[in-house]
Amino acid sequence: MARTFLQNLMRDLEAPVEARGFGTGWFSGFFGLLLAITGLCFVVALRWPQLLSTPELADALDWPGFRALVHGVLLGAYALALLSLLLRPRKAIGLTALIITLVASILGGAAVQPREMQDWGIFFGVDFFAVNMVATGLMFAPLERIFPHRAAQRLFRPEWREDLFYYLISSMLVQLITFLALAPSTYVNAHAGAFDTLRSGIAALPWLVQFLLAMFLTDLAQYWFHRLFHRIPFLWGFHAVHHSAKSMDWLAGARMHFVEIILLRGVTSLPLLTLGFLPSVMQAYVGLVYIYSSLVHANIGGDLNRIGRWLVVPRFHHWHHALEAEGVDKNFAIHFPWLDRLFGTHYFPDSTWPQGYGVPENVPGGYLAQMKYPFVRKAS
Numbered sequence: 001m002a003r004t005f006l007q008n009l010m011r012d013l014e015a016p017v018e019a020r021g022f023g024t025g026w027f028s029g030f031f032g033l034l035l036a037i038t039g040l041c042f043v044v045a046l047r048w049p050q051l052l053s054t055p056e057l058a059d060a061l062d063w064p065g066f067r068a069l070v071h072g073v074l075l076g077a078y079a080l081a082l083l084s085l086l087l088r089p090r091k092a093i094g095l096t097a098l099i100i101t102l103v104a105s106i107l108g109g110a111a112v113q114p115r116e117m118q119d120w121g122i123f124f125g126v127d128f129f130a131v132n133m134v135a136t137g138l139m140f141a142p143l144e145r146i147f148p149h150r151a152a153q154r155l156f157r158p159e160w161r162e163d164l165f166y167y168l169i170s171s172m173l174v175q176l177i178t179f180l181a182l183a184p185s186t187y188v189n190a191h192a193g194a195f196d197t198l199r200s201g202i203a204a205l206p207w208l209v210q211f212l213l214a215m216f217l218t219d220l221a222q223y224w225f226h227r228l229f230h231r232i233p234f235l236w237g238f239h240a241v242h243h244s245a246k247s248m249d250w251l252a253g254a255r256m257h258f259v260e261i262i263l264l265r266g267v268t269s270l271p272l273l274t275l276g277f278l279p280s281v282m283q284a285y286v287g288l289v290y291i292y293s294s295l296v297h298a299n300i301g302g303d304l305n306r307i308g309r310w311l312v313v314p315r316f317h318h319w320h321h322a323l324e325a326e327g328v329d330k331n332f333a334i335h336f337p338w339l340d341r342l343f344g345t346h347y348f349p350d351s352t353w354p355q356g357y358g359v360p361e362n363v364p365g366g367y368l369a370q371m372k373y374p375f376v377r378k379a380s
Helices: 004-015 026-047 055-062 064-087 092-106 126-146 161-174 176-183 183-190 193-201 207-231 233-243 258-274 279-299 314-318 338-343 367-376
Strands: none
Touching: 004 026, 004 092, 026 064, 026 092, 026 126, 055 064, 055 176, 055 207, 064 092, 064 126, 092 258, 126 161, 126 279, 161 367, 176 193, 176 258, 176 314, 183 258, 193 207, 207 258, 207 338, 233 258, 258 279, 279 314
16 A cells, blocks of 8 residues: 555656646645655654754754744645645645654654654764755756756656655765765874975965865866776776766766765865865855755756856766767866866867767666666676
């Protein structure tokens, strides 16, 4: 029965355009479901803060107005779920949103109190996932509808479930990923006392200069890291998972193998954590990366030929994911395309978009199969 209900929910979410216009109850159901999931994540983070919340968001959860915000989110979820149930012949989306909201309310809702539990020293970033999903989803999903590159591409396009699961896993395992990724910088800091003068000099720079320098240094490190993952067959097995997405949108950037996430964050964090950048600069840059990654993968149109010469725009990065031969092993930069011009890997034809995305090899579907793929893949 549960499997049938889940299948009905998936079918309703993936309904054709004509079955999800205004007045059909699809949009109220979708946004009700989004608010319900967000509210549930916040409630469980408040109920079990030691296990299901990130220390970085502790201040936000302790803010007096946060519980009022959670209450508003749950009320909004209730209202939209009921509206969807009234308007829509298919009840799966509205009913799911209503059930999730009821579960959040049963757990205590906005008035939930923390439960005492053993401090295991580990946590799963449920609140981090909710903040990420709301911040990036509500920012880019509407933009993709208003300014689409491919107007026929739906919000719930093929493979969206896999990419959403990647999004969930990378957010919830943020502690483990961060611990493993920061190991190189911890070692360098412990054995690089000779850099103290350089660190002091960077820390004395104006904030904006530090931020731009951080963007350049991390992009330079990321460029060569990215290029190695395209050139070394074993490493390409990990990166092929990211390139296997056949549709490009804000969610496609989340499809990354667990190993690659750890290595990429480790390499790009080195300039920030070993060279004396202010903590506020590092925090601002991390926030920028989350938004920028969603932007460059997004299904957002606009040729942006002039801006694209100096800053990476969606069309530039879409060519990196292209199936066309001229786009293969090109455009490795994440922020500054002139790095690709400098190192001979630039491809950005005026007002031209790739026709297809993905990789020629047969990367399997499903999270577990893709996690295993680099270790069982036969190099060509």
